[in-house]
Amino acid sequence: MLRNYKMTVSYDGTRYNGWQKQKNTETTIQGKLEQILFRLTGKEIPVQGAGRTDAGVHALGQVANFRLDTNLFEDELLSYFNEYLPDDIAVLSLKTASERFHSRLSAVGKIYCYRMYTGNAKPVFDRRYMWKPDEIPDAERMRSAASFLVGRHDFKSFCGNRHMNKSTVRKLDRITIEEAGGGRELRLTFEGEGFLQNMVRILTGTLFECGIGEREPEEMTGILEALERSRAGQMAPAKGLTLMEVRY
Amino acid sequence: MLRNYKMTVSYDGTRYNGWQKQKNTETTIQGKLEQILFRLTGKEIPVQGAGRTDAGVHALGQVANFRLDTNLFEDELLSYFNEYLPDDIAVLSLKTASERFHSRLSAVGKIYCYRMYTGNAKPVFDRRYMWKPDEIPDAERMRSAASFLVGRHDFKSFCGNRHMNKSTVRKLDRITIEEAGGGRELRLTFEGEGFLQNMVRILTGTLFECGIGEREPEEMTGILEALERSRAGQMAPAKGLTLMEVRY
Known part of the structure; x- marks a missing residue:
């Protein structure tokens, strides 16, 4: 079943060209997160962030959401992200959200x-x-x-x-x-x-x-x-x- | 007049091979500090540390002392160190100490x-x-x-x-x-x-x-x-x- 997942992400932005994906996925936070979902599913799954942080800007509690059909439990999915993400990006929490939840548009x-x-x-x-x-x-x-x-x-x-x-x-x-x-x-x-x-x-x-x-x-x-x-x-x-x- | 200076040093030890000087002065904290005194005076002035931290170990408040004859005021000498030290080493304080003060032997x-x-x-x-x-x-x-x-x-x-x-x-x-x-x-x-x-x-x-x-x-x-x-x-x-x- 396709679920909408909400996650909180922390990163040291020093090495990155900001949140938003560019051609080279290695250099942005969004790109790195989408790489993990591609590794897991073989599909391109967009990860939507609440704020498009600039190059070099950090996040303690960025929020993002994505839609995924997986048999993994929430904590298994969280561990999967953290295992394959580099040391300067961490997923702090990951939960199923309501179908309508959108990290940017739902933010107040x-x-x-x-x-x-x-x-x-x-x-x-x-x-x-x-x-x-x-x-x-x-x-x-x-x-x-x-x-x-x-x-x-x-x-x-x-x-x-x-x-x-x-x-x-x-x-x-x-x-x-x-x-x-x-x-x-x-x-x-x-x-x-x-x-x-x-x-x-x-x-x-x-x-x-x-x-x-x-x-x-x-x-x-x-x-x-x-x-x-x-x-x-x-x-x-x-x-x-x-x-x-x-x-x- | 030759004075005995006491300084408090903070460092991120990640890039260094520990406190104690080795042949390559670039790779130790003691070596880096002595480089600054050589730059200032043209002389090799030993900097004595309170603790010989291992390679990769950090310090918030390492203490060291050295003997120097200079016309610089204490705060000018402090600024001189911080200007020429790399970003991962900082001198937090620097004061004249009594003649007998020894960073390691006087420590309790x-x-x-x-x-x-x-x-x-x-x-x-x-x-x-x-x-x-x-x-x-x-x-x-x-x-x-x-x-x-x-x-x-x-x-x-x-x-x-x-x-x-x-x-x-x-x-x-x-x-x-x-x-x-x-x-x-x-x-x-x-x-x-x-x-x-x-x-x-x-x-x-x-x-x-x-x-x-x-x-x-x-x-x-x-x-x-x-x-x-x-x-x-x-x-x-x-x-x-x-x-x-x-x-x-």
Whole structure:
């Protein structure tokens, strides 16, 4: 019987060209997962992800679904994935879902976390998962800027896709900026119903520019109103970003 | 003026052949640190470490000292090290110490941590810092075995150096075995005045064998009394071990 499976996937994105499949299946997360299903069934079975993470972006709790007819139990299928996936991709859970479940369309919210190293040494153990900027930003200035960005807005200025022809209006529920790691880390958490391409990294880069005094927090309103990518700040490096959770 | 400097060093040991310098300075932590001092002064300045960590073993708080005559301030010297060291080695702090301070001989205690992955997936983000055994050990059996090992004993059976001709008596103050990472990790912490070569890894391997039922906790007394390496268990893989702290 053809079942719809929902799985939670964790990956270190360092070696990959993002989530979305390309010609070379070896270089994307979707490609690697579909390779396992091809190995199991000899068929090409599409794996649909909730978020198309950029090249170099990580995931703690990406969610994906696929349709499969198999005699394997859920935990056997989970073990099969983990046995054949490389060390930097793991399936954390796998369950049968309702026929209508779609990882992306059924999602009601996503949480992303951006980690910035702010110590005076180097983040040895987390060097693949944190960005170490040249200057240390002021967290209070960043929080002040973030307060202008929360809410339902047209985020076109923060969208990396210049040819986006669908709505760029999104509701951003929360941005929290916390010190962590004994004062050596600044952790930005973004929670919202959905995010545009590169949006979290452009938001982070713009907040960072406020934090180091290159911009004023009050400028955020004008950037939003401009609907122009060039008005927002730089895109923060991919390595600092992790998709933490998808909510349904 | 020649000063004695004390520094705390953190490293991801994955790429290295351990702490202690060998002919090829590129492959050891001590070699890398001495390269930086050679770059600064043009002289060979020995860097003395508190513990000679094995190949593949990590450190969060290794301590080392060296004697140097420089006009640089402490924070400038710290920055110099971090600028020229690779991404997987960082100097966390650097201070002038008393003339008599010796990182190894002045130490009164060390803390090591061994991390074992016990989930049913894979430790994606910490895969270089945890061992994933094929079987999940029982923590309570391991704690019971550990209770026989704590105290002042001759640990010759747990010493990896067969040609050790100094005393193999050590005082092991504490072994704690805790579940962490939402039940996906078992963390063994060893605290003692000093440790023999490979001792923490052989202790861990032996405790693991108790945990999976291959040995009985009560066997520990006989293993200690035998003074014979072959009586103890396997040496656990290096990647799971981190030198956390050196106490003075």
